[in-house]
Amino acid sequence: MIPPLHIAGLPIDPPLLAAPMVGYSNFAFRSLVRRLGGAGLLLTEMLSARGLHAMAARGSDDPDRLWGVAGEPRPLGIQIWDNDPGTLAAVAARLVERFAPSLIDLNFGCPARDVAEKAQSGAYLLRRPDRVGELVARVAAACRGVPVTAKIRLGPSAHFITATDVAQAVEEAGGAAVTVHGRTTDQMFRGRADWEQIARIRPHLRRIPLIGNGDVKTAADVAGAFARYGVDGVMIGRAALGRPWLFREAAAALRGEPIPPEPTLPEQRTLLLEHYRLLVEQHGERYAAVQFRRQACRYAQGRPGARSFRAQISRVGTQRELAAVVDRHFAPQEGA
Ligand SMILES: Cc1cc2nc3c(=O)[nH]c(=O)nc-3n(C[C@H](O)[C@H](O)[C@H](O)COP(=O)(O)O)c2cc1C
DSSP states (O other), rough: OOOOEEEEEEEHHHEEEOOOOTSSSHHHHHHHHHHHHOOOOOEEEEEEEHHHHHHHHTTTTOGGGGGGTTSOOEEEEEEEOOSHHHHHHHHHHHHHHHHOSSEEEEEOOOOIIIIISSSGGGGGGGGGHHHHHEEEEEEHTTTSSSSSEEEEEESSSSSSSOHHHHHHHHHHHTOOEEEEESGGGTTTTTOOOOOOHHHHHHGGGGSSEEEEOOOOOOOHHHHHHHHHHOOOOEEOOOOOOOOOOHHHHHHHHHHOOOOOOOOHHHHHHHHHHHHHHHHHHHOOHHHHHHHHHHHHHHHHHHHHHHHHHHHHHOOOSSSHHHHHHHHHHSSSSHHO
């Protein structure tokens, strides 16, 4: 039995986190994950603090990535990125006031050129543990009791592993948890996440939990991560795309219970249509169809007919056309 995770006073039970993922971990996806159960904490897609700051100054509406956040159940964390302490602190304080999230997560792991190289933020900051500490301290002070966490990678490269220093800087600055994606910045998404390196950080943290992340694909992988690497929590990203029920499978494994069966094809069909309905609620029919394609293809991945599903779903424009394609591929008799 794995104990629940506590982030400052916040219980994360089960200790499984749904990863922030731009383009995917939106309101619709989070709603399905929450309904299926098993994820103890969900996170928004990352938001540029500078962008939010500029929008607030212009009096613009909240960006799309904050859609649904106000009324959504908790626990829910909002993730932001920047490298300027004043901007991050001001934006975090405003988010706390307006949305009352369960926590604010700071992104120090994004390797994308626009974030890391151009804006010298995200994973760029892994070479500057002191700067990470300064950012965490300023944001923590601005958030008045709302926990501030950090998501990092192992370091800039295999020859420059800084995760322990960065994690310690987060702890010393008053951060409440650190999540480590077991890749280096220069790996982007290549190679494999190195969980041995994640485990090496654990003895250097005195107060805050360590959450491991990277390449976890099954409930057995999750159980193995806790057993072998001594992490306090596990974050799952890509493997839950198209399989939002993975969290409840993993939660059962952590309780030592049999893993519940995958949803049947008709249940998956219902989930897909619900996923689409939630996207329509947010985006309207036209843009929802665009958004849905990439998510829907994940559900079909590895199933017979995935390729024709992809081709057909990429041509649909309305809810009716979409339902017809989903019906054809997720018809009950197909799996019988
Ligand atoms: C499409 C995509 C978008 C992502 N967006 C974010 C993000 O907004 N913030 C973040 O911290 N990490 C982001 N990540 C990284 C994931 O949170 C996670 O660390 C990574 O995918 C490794 O975990 P996994 O192997 O379980 O997917 C993203 C990853 C993908 C594939």
